[in-house]
Amino acid sequence: MNNAADTIMIFLVLTNLTLLGLSRLGTCIRIVAVQGVVLGLLPLLLNGWSLELHLVFFSAAIISLKGIVFPWLLTRALRDLKTQREVEPLIGYGTSIALGMVILVICMWLGSRLPLPVAAMSTLIVPVAFFTIMSGLFLIISRKKAVTQVLGYLVMENGIYTFGVALVQKQPVLVELGILLDVFVAVFVMGITMFHINREFDHIDTDQLSRLKV
Amino acid sequence: MIYALLLIPAIAAVLSLIVRSNIFRRIILVTAAVSHTVITITAWNKEANPLLNGWLMLDKPGLLFLTITSVLFLACSLYAFGYLAGESGRKEQDFEEGIFFTNAPAAIFCACLLAFLTTMTLVTVSQHFGLMWVAMEATTLASAPLIYFHRHHRSLEATWKYLLICSVGIALALLGNFFMVIAASAPESNDKSMILSVLLQQGHLLNVPWLKAAFLLFLVGYGTKMGLAPMHTWLPDAHSESPSVVSALMSGALLNCAFLGILRSYQVCLAAGLGRFCQDLLVLFGLISIGWAAVFILGQPDYKRMLAYSSVEHMGILALGVGIGAGATFGAMLHAVNHSLTKAMLFLAAGNILAVYKTKTTKRVSGIMTIMPATGIIWIAGFFAITGIPPFGIFLSEFTIVKSMIEQGRIGIAVAFLAILALIFIGMAIAFLNMAQGRKDDSLQIADNPDTAISVLPPLALGALTLMLGLYIPPVVNNLLHDVAVIMGGY
Numbered sequence: 001m002n003n004a005a006d007t008i009m010i011f012l013v014l015t016n017l018t019l020l021g022l023s024r025l026g027t028c029i030r031i032v033a034v035q036g037v038v039l040g041l042l043p044l045l046l047n048g049w050s051l052e053l054h055l056v057f058f059s060a061a062i063i064s065l066k067g068i069v070f071p072w073l074l075t076r077a078l079r080d081l082k083t084q085r086e087v088e089p090l091i092g093y094g095t096s097i098a099l100g101m102v103i104l105v106i107c108m109w110l111g112s113r114l115p116l117p118v119a120a121m122s123t124l125i126v127p128v129a130f131f132t133i134m135s136g137l138f139l140i141i142s143r144k145k146a147v148t149q150v151l152g153y154l155v156m157e158n159g160i161y162t163f164g165v166a167l168v169q170k171q172p173v174l175v176e177l178g179i180l181l182d183v184f185v186a187v188f189v190m191g192i193t194m195f196h197i198n199r200e201f202d203h204i205d206t207d208q209l210s211r212l213k214v
Numbered sequence: 215m216i217y218a219l220l221l222i223p224a225i226a227a228v229l230s231l232i233v234r235s236n237i238f239r240r241i242i243l244v245t246a247a248v249s250h251t252v253i254t255i256t257a258w259n260k261e262a263n264p265l266l267n268g269w270l271m272l273d274k275p276g277l278l279f280l281t282i283t284s285v286l287f288l289a290c291s292l293y294a295f296g297y298l299a300g301e302s303g304r305k306e307q308d309f310e311e312g313i314f315f316t317n318a319p320a321a322i323f324c325a326c327l328l329a330f331l332t333t334m335t336l337v338t339v340s341q342h343f344g345l346m347w348v349a350m351e352a353t354t355l356a357s358a359p360l361i362y363f364h365r366h367h368r369s370l371e372a373t374w375k376y377l378l379i380c381s382v383g384i385a386l387a388l389l390g391n392f393f394m395v396i397a398a399s400a401p402e403s404n405d406k407s408m409i410l411s412v413l414l415q416q417g418h419l420l421n422v423p424w425l426k427a428a429f430l431l432f433l434v435g436y437g438t439k440m441g442l443a444p445m446h447t448w449l450p451d452a453h454s455e456s457p458s459v460v461s462a463l464m465s466g467a468l469l470n471c472a473f474l475g476i477l478r479s480y481q482v483c484l485a486a487g488l489g490r491f492c493q494d495l496l497v498l499f500g501l502i503s504i505g506w507a508a509v510f511i512l513g514q515p516d517y518k519r520m521l522a523y524s525s526v527e528h529m530g531i532l533a534l535g536v537g538i539g540a541g542a543t544f545g546a547m548l549h550a551v552n553h554s555l556t557k558a559m560l561f562l563a564a565g566n567i568l569a570v571y572k573t574k575t576t577k578r579v580s581g582i583m584t585i586m587p588a589t590g591i592i593w594i595a596g597f598f599a600i601t602g603i604p605p606f607g608i609f610l611s612e613f614t615i616v617k618s619m620i621e622q623g624r625i626g627i628a629v630a631f632l633a634i635l636a637l638i639f640i641g642m643a644i645a646f647l648n649m650a651q652g653r654k655d656d657s658l659q660i661a662d663n664p665d666t667a668i669s670v671l672p673p674l675a676l677g678a679l680t681l682m683l684g685l686y687i688p689p690v691v692n693n694l695l696h697d698v699a700v701i702m703g704g705y
Contacts, residue, residue, distance in 0.1 A: 117400060117421045133389065140382065149378055156385055164392045175344030179388065182351040186381050189355055193362075193374055200367045209371040 004045055005122040005166070008038055012128050012162065013104065016135040019155065020096040023087050025147060029074045032154050036066025039158055043165050058176060062161075065184060070154060073191050078147060080195070088205070091142040100135060107131040116167065125166040132159030144205045146194045150187060157183055215253060215262040216270050219280075219335050222249050227328035231321050240295050243324050247284075247291035250331065254284040258690065268409050269342045274697045278547065279474045280338040282554045283467040285679075287331050289672040293562050294459045296668030298323065315366035323363055329356040330463065337471040343391050343408040343478070350387070350439065350475055353468060354380045361456040372448075372455035379448040383438025387475065390431030394482070397424035410478060417485025425486055432479040433495055440472035441529045442499045443506035450510075453522035454574065458565025461518065465525045465561060466554035473532055473550065477702060480536065484703045489539070496537030501630065503530025508634045512641040517576045518568070520645055521560055524600060527638060528553040534631070535615045536702060540622060543704020545614030547695045548683070552599075552607035555680040560596040562673040563589050567649070570664045576645045581654030588665040590650050592673050597646040599680055601639045607683035 015035050022028050040063035043055055089096060104127075111127030136156025140149050197209070226246035230239045257272055257280070264271040272280065298320050333356050336349035354377065362373040395408060400419045405412050413420070438445040453461045483492045507527035514520040528549070535546025566589040571579045583590035599606035602613075612635070619628040687695075699705055 114423060114427065117396065117424070137382070140378070146374065153378065153381060153385070156382065160385055160389045160392070163389065167392065167396055175342070175348065178345065178348035182348055182355070185355050186351065186377070189358055190377055190381075193358070193370070193377060196362070196365075196370055197374060200370055206374065209374060 005042075006124055008042060008045070009122055009124040009128040011038060012132055012158075016132055016155065017097060017100050017104075019139065019151075020100045020135065021093045023093065025078060025087055025145070026075070028087065028148070028151055029071050029078070032151055032158075033067050033071035035155070035158050036070065037063050039161055039165070040066060042162070046166065061177070061180060065180060066154075066158070069184070070187055073187060074147060074150065077191050077194055080198075087148055088144040089142055090144060096138070096142060099138065103134045103138065104131050107134060122166075125162065129159050129163035129166070132156070132162060135159070146190075146197055146206050149206060150190050150194070153190075154187070215257060215260075216265055216272060216339050218253050219250060219257075219339065220332060222246055222253070223328045223331040223335065227325045227332065230324040230328060233321075236298075236320055239320060239324050240298055243291050243327065244295055246328055246331075247288045250335075251284045251288045254281055258694075264341075268411060269345055270339045271341045272339055273341070273410075274694060274701060275474060275477060276338045278694055278698050279470050279550075280335060282470055282551055283331070283334050283338065286463060286466045286554055286558050286676075289558060289676050290459045290463050290562070291327070292668065293462075293565070293672040294327065296666060297457070297459055297565070315364060318359065318363045318365060322359060326356055326359045327460075327463075330360065330468075332356075334467055334471050338474060341410045343394060343410070343413075346475060346478065347384070347388055347391050350436065350472065351381070351384045353471065354384065354439070357460070357464065357468065360460040361452050363457050363460065364455070369455040372451035376448045376452045379445075380439050383435050383445060385435070386431050386438075387435025390428045390435055390479070393424050393428035393431060394479070397421040397428055410481065413482045414485045417482065417487070420482070420486040422486065422488065425483060425488060426491060429479050429483050429488070429492055430495070433476055433492075433499065436472045436475035437499060437533075440469050440476065441503075441526050442533060443503040443526055443530065446503070446506075446526045446529075449526060450519045450522040453525065453561075454516060454518040458518075458561050458568065461521070461564075462558040462561035465522070466558040469525060469529055470550055470554060473529065476533075477536070480703075481701065489703055493537045493539055496533045497627065498537075500530045500532070500534030500537055501627070503527065503533065504631065504634050506530075508637045508641070511638050514641070514645065515576055516574045517579070517645060517649065518561075518564055518574050520576070520642065521557065521564060524638070524642070525553075525557060528557070528600075531612065531615065534627075535611075536704075538615065538619055538622065538624065538627070539704050540618050541705060542615040542618035543702050544695055544699040545611045545618065547698050547702075548614065548687075549608065549611035551691075551695075552611050552680050552683055555676045555683075556596060556599045556606070556608060559592060559673040559676040559680070560600060562669075562676075563592045563596060566665070566669050567593070569669075576649060579649045580652035582650045585654050586665045588670040588674075592670065592677060593646065594650050595677050595681075596673075597642060597650075599677065601642055602635065605681065605684045607680040610684050 012035065015031050019028055019031055040059050044059050047055060107127045107130040110130055114126060116126065133156050136152045136159060139152030139155060143149065143152065223246050226242050230242050233239050233242065257277060262272045330353060333349050333352040337346055337353065340346040340349055358373055358377050361376055362369050397420045398413060400421060434445065441449040453465060480492050483489065504527050507523045507530065510523045511520055514523065532546050532550055535542045535549060566586065567579060567582060568574060570586060573579065582593055599608055602608045616628055616631065
């Protein structure tokens with residue numbers, strides 16, 4: 001058992017549940033940013049704070065991207081779009097949290113079914129990573145606004161990243177950077193598309209993007 | 215050689231952003247396409263050296279899918295040469311709703327097309343699972359602006375769906391990547407890298423439950439991109455709203471690249487002795503896709519969407535063929551080639567029809583044969599080819615798959631497969647024949663013969679290739695297809 005790793009995992013669970021119940025978009029963006037920063041510290045922590053150049057560089061890249069660049073992009077988009085600052089869920093906040101709890105239980109069960117062949121820092125890693133991924137997916141499908149869908153995508157990415165950093169120590173640098181670059185460009189392109197959606201429709205409610213059917 | 219394949223389109227993409235003259239830009243596009251194809255063909259004779267410690271290598275499956283991509287891109291770039299002359303940056307009135315919109319500038323369009331080629335090439339040459347993932351996500355990002363070429367709200371909707379659904383799907387494939395790393399991290403194995411050849415050598419050491427989960431995630435993740443039902447929902451929108459050149463490339467080249475991603479993980483599962491498990495899943499998804507597509511093809515009012523659903527159907531056939539295994543694997547590989555050629559030909563012809571009739575509604579198009587005979591012939595030939603009528607190539611590949619099903623005693627699947635194909639034939643026959651024949655609408659104002667060499671020859675060449683593959687498969691191609699089939703656990 002590693003206390004610090006466990007704490008981070010529990011922190012992740014709590015932030016996910018908060019996201020499911022929050023109504024203010026600005027706060028949601030900030031919470032996802034905090035999640036990003038904490039995750040950025042994870043690789044350093046897991047290696048016992050040994051300050052290897054590669055690790056520090058990687059951590060710095062993640063923190064600046066997930067903690068600063070993405071929130072900045074999204075906040076700017078929100079300001080420019082002049083949309084209402086509310087999440088507008090298709091499924092209510094209370095129900096969302098309740099469903100979140102159900103998903104958490106399922107993820108715990110799933111985590112117990114897939115024992116790791118290698119020793120992990122914390123037994124919570126697998127279920128929490130699953131839970132974060134599922135929370136992200138849930139946010140994507142249950143919220144109206146394009147911004148929230150991008151947030152959901154980021155939360156899901158955070159979950160996958162948790163999994164990757166915590167269990168897969170030896171990813172080559174090239175791949176790590178490639179993944180980060182892809183995610184960055186994805187959010188960037190989504191941001192541009194969101195801008196166009198707003199200009200074209202005067203709103204970013206994706207549930208009204210429904211002309212193309214059958 | 216691999217560097218040249220990657221660098222030529224990448225440099226051309228940058229150049230086409232810098233260059234100011236429109237005609238020069240289109241020349242760059244075609245030159246890059248031609249040189250890419252030439253290098254690909256030389257790769258058939260001379261094996262390319264592995265690069266970067268084996269991260270980049272052109273193995274047999276990679277070569278097959280690279281060739282498909284390259285040939286299609288050549289045909290599409292020639293077609294785009296004519297297409298861009300009239301379309302880019304123009305203000306237009308929308309056919310369906312009468313709203314006004316502009317097209318994206320040609321510079322962005324050409325640059326994205328070339329970047330798209332670069333990323334697809336990278337998918338086919340990467341041997342490292344992580345690198346392949348990076349390339350796969352990059353194809354999504356490079357092609358998203360292409361769908362939004364006609365800047366109106368329907369294409370925007372299609373772009374958003376494409377971006378979000380594919381990004382989420384591919385994120386799941388990333389999780390699959392991590393699962394595979396865990397499966398490969400047994401203490402006995404000394405080389406834990408994610409390079410395909412290493413994983414294949416150490417197949418027996420892989421952790422089975424994690425590998426199973428990894429394959430499932432790859433299948434769902436890359437399957438989203440490949441257009442397997444029920445993850446295909448972005449596909450009809452994106453294919454119907456993007457310019458026909460882009461639809462042709464996405465349908466013929468991009469979907470195949472995603473299929474290659476699934477095949478790579480299938481190779482690893484085969485090495486670990488999980489062939490049966492994966493095959494059952496592939497058969498299941500294949501049948502769902504074919505059936506789902508049939509439901510939507512019957513009575514489909516929009517002919518570009520009909521072609522898109524037909525892509526879902528044929529991707530299902532590819533998955534089904536590999537899932538059946540044995541001789542059907544060869545059939546599936548041949549089918550990948552045939553489907554790409556035929557579908558690209560049909561989408562390019564659909565582009566010609568759309569340019570003249572200015573509608574995507576099947577009912578409002580009639581008399582193509584009288585107005586534009588060359589396109590009409592391509593349209594009819596394409597219909598026969600895509601529904602698997604002899605002597606076209608798809609007949610041969612579908613026949614091979616069915617034959618293998620019967621040999622293995624899987625009669626139920628064979629009967630279901632043939633019945634669905636018959637339904638699809640009926641659905642497509644009504645639409646295609648009504649469009650090609652009948653009298654032309656007198657209210658339509660058009661020039662004498664809207665067919666031009668540049669709009670007819672590329673689809674015609676693709677059609678000739680698939681016709682040739684139906685009558686005679688050159689020994690070189692045959693050998694390659696067999697080698698790939700053997701690698702994928704069949705013959």
